[in-house]
Amino acid sequence: xxxxxxxxxxxxxxxxxxxxxxxxxxxxxxxxxxxxxxxxxxxxxxxxxxxxxxxxxxxxxxxxxxxxxxxxxxxxxxxxxxxxxxxxxxxxxxxxxxxxxxxxxxxxxxxxxxxxxxxxxxxxxxxxxxxxxxxxxxxxxxxxxxxxxxxx
Numbered sequence: 252x253x254x255x256x257x258x259x260x261x262x263x264x265x266x267x268x269x270x271x272x273x274x275x276x277x278x279x280x281x282x283x284x285x286x287x288x289x290x291x292x293x294x295x296x297x298x299x300x301x302x303x304x305x306x307x308x309x310x311x312x313x314x315x316x317x318x319x320x321x322x323x324x325x326x327x328x329x330x331x332x333x334x335x336x337x338x339x340x341x342x343x344x345x346x347x348x349x350x351x352x353x354x355x356x357x358x359x360x361x362x363x364x365x366x367x368x369x370x371x372x373x374x375x376x377x378x379x380x381x382x383x384x385x386x387x388x389x390x391x392x393x394x395x396x397x398x399x400x401x402x403x
Contacts, residue, residue: 260334262388263342263381270390271327277316279309286390287382293394318359325361326351329377340383341391348375348395364400374399 266285273281283305292302294311302308319325332346351370352363363372380392 256336259336259342259383259388263334263344264332266381266388266390267329267332267344267346267377267379270393271329274312274327275325276322277312277319279312282309282312284387284389287384290390291392293392295395295397298395315361318356318361320354320356324352324354325372326353342381342388343379344381345376345378347398348373348377350375373397 269281269285272278273285286305286308288305289303290305290308292308292311294300294302299311302311328349328351329346330349332344334342334344336342350372352361352372353370355362355367361372363369374397376396376398378394378396379390381388382391383389
């Protein structure tokens, strides 16, 4: 592994952190910076399913953010991030997601089993594809699968 490979892997790790931060702080500008214009996001059906393009992804995020009264009412924590460089400007990776809700509000669509006493919303698994555009790593594709809870 070269020093350039290590730099690329660290930039991709930061990219995954930036995604969590962007969602949790409701930062549209950051979402745009970290995603390709033609990103493909495949979320579980109960979270909207398949989305094409950053503008479409932002529509989903805005709908979710309507249920949040302040930044960081959700916390997307990632773990076990694995990255494989597949070319000079491409990579793939996967990681685990622990999604928490820090403040729950009456009637909100963002609620956990057990209410405020239990902040755990879900456990998930991300599979990502990354590309480097103009020297900056971005998400080209995000696939999220749920590990818990089982939803009907």
